[in-house]
Amino acid sequence: xxxxxxxxxxxxxxxxxxxxxxxxxxxxxxxxxxxxxxxxxxxxxxxxxxxxxxxxxxxxxxxxxxxxxxxxxxxxxxxxxxxxxxxxxxxxxxxxxxxxxxxxxxxxxxxxxxxxxxxxxxxxxxxxxxxxxxxxxxxxxxxxxxxxxxxxxxxxxxxxxxxxxxxxxxxxxxxxxxxxxxxxxxxxxxxxxxxxxxxxxxxxxxxxxxxxx
Numbered sequence: 777x778x779x780x781x782x783x784x785x786x787x788x789x790x791x792x793x794x795x796x797x798x799x800x801x802x803x804x805x806x807x808x809x810x811x812x813x814x815x816x817x818x819x820x821x822x823x824x825x826x827x828x829x830x831x832x833x834x835x836x837x838x839x840x841x842x843x844x845x846x847x848x849x850x851x852x853x854x855x856x857x858x859x860x861x862x863x864x865x866x867x868x869x870x871x872x873x874x875x876x877x878x879x880x881x882x883x884x885x886x887x888x889x890x891x892x893x894x895x896x897x898x899x900x901x902x903x904x905x906x907x908x909x910x911x912x913x914x915x916x917x918x919x920x921x922x923x924x925x926x927x928x929x930x931x932x933x934x935x936x937x938x939x940x941x942x943x944x945x946x947x948x949x950x951x952x953x954x955x956x957x958x959x960x961x962x963x964x965x966x967x968x969x970x971x972x973x974x975x976x977x978x979x980x981x982x983x984x985x986x987x988x989x
Contacts, residue, residue, distance in 0.1 A: 785887035857896035
């Protein structure tokens with residue numbers, strides 16, 4: 777049986793929210809994309825007050841990717857990783873990944889962020905699998921429309937189980953780890969025997985808290 781070390785990405789592996797970082801990167805590359813900012817702000821507000829669900833809010837926010845060719849997107853995400861994403865990763869997270877990998881754990885990153893740019897995190901050689909929110913491509917061009925559901929909460933567990941079934945992997949969850957900054961990941965926390973909250977500002981009676989830099 778395999779043992780997993782599962783990591784959320786935003787505010788767990790990284791110090792900042794990766795979609796905001798990607799949008800800022802894209803605006804710097806193409807300033808005209810600032811026209812999407814009002815929609816993004818409104819969508820974020822409507823999600824916060826529970827008018828929009830997370831899927832619609834995210835599709836509205838990420839509208840700036842509409843029409844980008846797959847080949848161009850690959851160039852963009854590679855540059856994004858080199859210039860921004862790789863610079864905001866907690867060193868303590870990398871140390872933990874390396875330690876657990878050396879102990880024989882498979883390292884899985886499971887995030888609600890977009891899989892098309894998270895895949896650049898395979899450049900961290902210890903990472904075995906990345907599971908994120910998937911977006912559609914029509915005629916070789918990206919679309920804001922999700923392929924499936926937002927990879928959040930219970931959906932993270934569903935996607936994980938889907939991958940394990942496809943790859944015929946049996947897991948020792950009792951001795952596996954889960955790291956996240958948020959109790960939104962309670963479905964994954966409940967799955968493992970070693971759950972850890974990262975930089976959590978409150979106390980928790982069941983989950984240990986780690987402070988990463």
